[in-house]
Amino acid sequence: MPAPLPLPQRTKPVLPSAVLGTLIFVVSEVMFFTGLISAHTISKASALPGLWPMPGQPRLPAEATVLNTALLLLSGVVLFVSYQLWKKKVSSAHYVLLAAWGLGAAFVALQGVEWTALLSQGLTLRSSPMGSFFYVIVGAHAIHAVVALLALFGAWVQMARGKMSSGLFFGASTFWYFVVLMWPVIYARVYF
Amino acid sequence: MNTLLLACAVCGAGEDPASAPLLTMTIIISLLPLGMLGGVIGYIAYKSKRAVAEPAPVALDPAK
Numbered sequence A: 001m002p003a004p005l006p007l008p009q010r011t012k013p014v015l016p017s018a019v020l021g022t023l024i025f026v027v028s029e030v031m032f033f034t035g036l037i038s039a040h041t042i043s044k045a046s047a048l049p050g051l052w053p054m055p056g057q058p059r060l061p062a063e064a065t066v067l068n069t070a071l072l073l074l075s076g077v078v079l080f081v082s083y084q085l086w087k088k089k090v091s092s093a094h095y096v097l098l099a100a101w102g103l104g105a106a107f108v109a110l111q112g113v114e115w116t117a118l119l120s121q122g123l124t125l126r127s128s129p130m131g132s133f134f135y136v137i138v139g140a141h142a143i144h145a146v147v148a149l150l151a152l153f154g155a156w157v158q159m160a161r162g163k164m165s166s167g168l169f170f171g172a173s174t175f176w177y178f179v180v181l182m183w184p185v186i187y188a189r190v191y192f
Numbered sequence B: 001m002n003t004l005l006l007a008c009a010v011c012g013a014g015e016d017p018a019s020a021p022l023l024t025m026t027i028i029i030s031l032l033p034l035g036m037l038g039g040v041i042g043y044i045a046y047k048s049k050r051a052v053a054e055p056a057p058v059a060l061d062p063a064k
Helices: A017-048 A063-088 A094-120 A129-160 A164-188 B002-006 B019-053
Strands: none
Touching: A017 A129, A017 A164, A063 A094, A063 A164, A094 A129, A094 A164, A094 B019, A129 A164
């Protein structure tokens, strides 16, 4: 009786660990921001009329932040284009990825300018509930944006060297898409 | 501030303006994790289905 043929080993997992880990991370991060936004929404609704923002405190610059928002959304679109180019093995894909990174960095820089202006106008972390929520929620988003920019930069270095793996691109880009898509929700809830 | 000055100290019958946002956020916070985890599980199921549908790799021939 002939020996049974050895079973071929599975060479590719159904879902790479990097992908599953990123998805679970994003789910938990979405809940983190939802909790903060929920607390903000209920506190704002509970505030007495005329006390949100507190008298003497500046209004949040909702109009000026449209530019930041547009830059961030554009960066998400450019990142998607970069992924499509990389999949087609277009050599200039890393320049497009760098452009997406630049747009994201511009968003963070403009947020910094906005914070400086608000701090100089007297809106601080301890000046009012609105200030506390603003700096905690927008600050948490900014920290995520900076970390995601570092991940994107790492991905860009690997892509420029021709050593990009799909797991790395998925992880870095998913984190950035999370930062991009979370922002409009924060903008709509916190600034208005 | 006027509404605070005019408030009745012993009457709690007024409508709480925070009750609707509280209910809305409670529903969102309750359903969102279920929806997202359901999405992740659905994605894994979809990928597994696709992996099963793929043609099986050729078995190794011990004679070679």
